[in-house]
Amino acid sequence: MSRGDVILRLVELSKVFRGEKNVTALNNISTSFKRGEFVAVVGRSGSGKSTLINILGGLDRPTSGDYFCEGNNVSRLNEGHWDALRNKKIGFVFQNYFLIEYLTVYQNVEIALQFQNVPKTMKDAKIRDIIDKVGLKKHIHKRPSQLSGGQRQRVAIARALVKDPDIILADEPTGALDYKTADEVIKILKGESEDRLVVMVTHDRSIANKYANRIIEIENGDFKHDLVKEEIEQTYQNVFRKIKPVSLKKRDKFKMTFNKLKSSLIRNFFIAFSLALAFSFSIIFNGMDRGINDGYENYYDALENTDSNSFTVVTEEGMIEQSEFQALLSRMNNKLTTSNEELSIVVGNSADVIVYNDMVYNTKNDFSDPDLFADHKLRLLESNLRDYEYDKLLLGGSSLPKGSNAIMVTSQFIKTYYGAMSKAEIKSYVGNEISVPRYTFTKQPSLPLVKQLLNNSVVTSDGVILFKDDPSIQENTHDIRYMEIKVPNYCYSQEELTDFYKGECNTYFSNDLDDSFATYEDYKAYIDKLKNVTGSISGDDTYYNLLKRSNALYYIDDYNNSTYLTDVYEYIYQYTQKTDLIDAFYKDMNQRTTFRIVGIVDNLHESIIYMPKDQYNGLFQTEDTSLEFVSSFHTVHYKGTDHDEVEQTEDYKQSIFYILSGSSYLLEGLKVTNTDPLSKTNLCNQDVIADAKTKEETILDSVFYVNNYKGCMEEKRASSYLDMLNLLFSSFFNILMVAAILFYSMLIKVIFKARINEIGVLRSVGSTIKDIKRLFFYEVLYIFLLASILSLLLIVVLKYGADYWFMTLTNSDSRVISYANVSLLLGNNHSIVNISYINLLVQIIIVIALIMYLSNKNVSKVVNTNPIDILREVV
Incomplete structure (x- = not known):
């Protein structure tokens, strides 16, 4: 390449702006430009000067005609090859400088080299050398806002020169400068025209006459004059070969994005924080909705899994031979246990029958003292307390009844027996001592x-x-x-x-x-x-x-x-x-002993006493050694823990009913009697297992019930409250989700508007559309990632805050909290907020997809337009 080479050639080139009235900016122009020329294009405003220089730089496209660059027709190159051409051969100097305000002088100049494969050390040397050359060495780390107009223009020139282009296109480079500064700027451009082509648009004819070696005057899109003041001999014509566009290195993409974010750190933080608020509150509201509803269902699930029946077997005629009684009882036990493997049966001494002289007799009360166990439901527990789920429902400070003389009761028992009302008052009875009867059995004459x-x-x-x-x-x-x-x-x-x-x-x-x-x-x-x-x-x-x-x-x-x-x-x-008189067998409760209440089960539906069976059996005594005790079915419990209402209730009913409602031939001579008093305050529905009044050939003497706690849950007034709460939380969740999506779209528009200038500059220095899209997307992604991190932090804070508030408000230190007649069973972590990580993941996926779609849509709309239109929008 040498001075005098024809670099650019136009052949019958025209540009018409379409609209209500077509405007011809360039009209059938044919000319050529050589290396070493300093061409000044002059003319009145609107004559077509800027259109000419924009077409020469590929920022705009001609309507017709041909445009040759080093012998290759580039008028119809695609955007990718034009990006490569601008990157390799063209440097722009604009009247409005088009500097990126958040970058320093060094970084503004560096942009032009980031799209070239220049080694880092060489790149740094070139940047510092060109900055020194335009006289800005002392201002290398300043930002454009700290520079004068002339200094800003020098930065623009340095950016154009740093990549050593063959062509420099300057559009009114002195239009906003005073005469002295303008003269200095033109001298720089003049000095660069010795071995490259400089085409400068100017309205100042004195500058054109003083420095240009060729002056073209345009009037209404035509070349009115083309004055060559210094003829440069034409030399060998180079043929330009298409070059591939260069993609921005990942390191530079991250660096440029980080610089942008850093320039508006506070603004970006508050954008991310606003996103995080909408994001986290929507998740928290959803989590509270799930937590409350799950807690409500878990509470009744736990009650359902701890529900059981208790019954005793007595003689139908008041007495029966012991061998026959035991044989029939064994058959009954086998039938009951083999009918369903999920049944757990706890047996203990029976207070209703006793053995005397190889005969089994029904016992009677002496009616002298109250019987605590007969007036409340009694449940016996095996020694291995780990098999029970009552620990889920224990109030704060409670424990399962381990050790001697320890019992556990329901909160309804405390409420009924002691008259306690509030949760705090009920809990205060943990550790309270209570007098329980000792059963003393005697044989007495009866009338x-x-x-x-x-x-x-x-x-x-x-x-x-x-x-x-x-x-x-x-x-x-x-x-x-x-x-x-x-x-x-x-x-x-x-x-x-x-x-x-x-x-x-x-x-x-x-x-x-x-x-x-x-x-x-x-x-x-x-x-x-x-x-x-x-x-x-x-x-x-x-x-x-x-x-x-x-x-x-x-x-x-x-x-x-x-x-x-x-x-x-x-x-x-x-x-x-x-x-x-006949001999009768009586149980007397005159003697009593003291037990300590170590656990209170949060169950306001039934008044129940729980105690280990060995503790209960120890309450039976008799001075008559000829009297023997008989076992009875004190607790028939369904062990299933993962069954829903239908499975549990129906299996339970069928298993017990299978034996309890059997024909008289199976257990002839015996009666099965319910020992559970029907609670006066039972708030739940009770399904009849077996009813002696409605079934023929029954061996039953009582009506047996199983509590339908899940049905109770659905019918309680609290259920409608929770439905309303669910609607409220769901509304909040959906509103905040919509708000977040709207905010995301607003965020992209804000970022897009703030970066139009940068997009125009990047296109002018040769950046590819793909790189600009990625830069834009990275910025949005960074803000979203920051918002996501802040969201996670806020979710943790809000979650623990909500948990603390609920626990404080309900004055609860256990897994069961009660408020406004609503009981909830919390998880092992005592949390009322049940975060759905699936919802969280779905929301993240939706937002990321939305960001990618909106960012691509907005950026594509701009970057696929002519670069000069982008720059015009900035102006």
């Missing part, structure tokens, strides 16, 4: 068939009581008016009772269960009177105790204002003298 005697007796008009079959009965007889006393005998010593049993007694005096006595005083006065009457008959309390053991205490009503109390009990006493 049979007293009810039948009174039902078949009448009172004559002179007050004589006769049996209905007595031949001496005349007319005007009346039935004896009596009622069974429903008030438990232990209510007589009410001052010695606990508050719970005082309350139980008061329910009888308030006409709820017995309309015989209005007050405790009425009841006590009647019993005192009864004791006196029976004492006067027998001479001591023997007769009264016999009546009490035989459950033969009656309330005798007045008839015609006459009291037959003495007469009736005298009549019964005479009956005892003629009738043989």
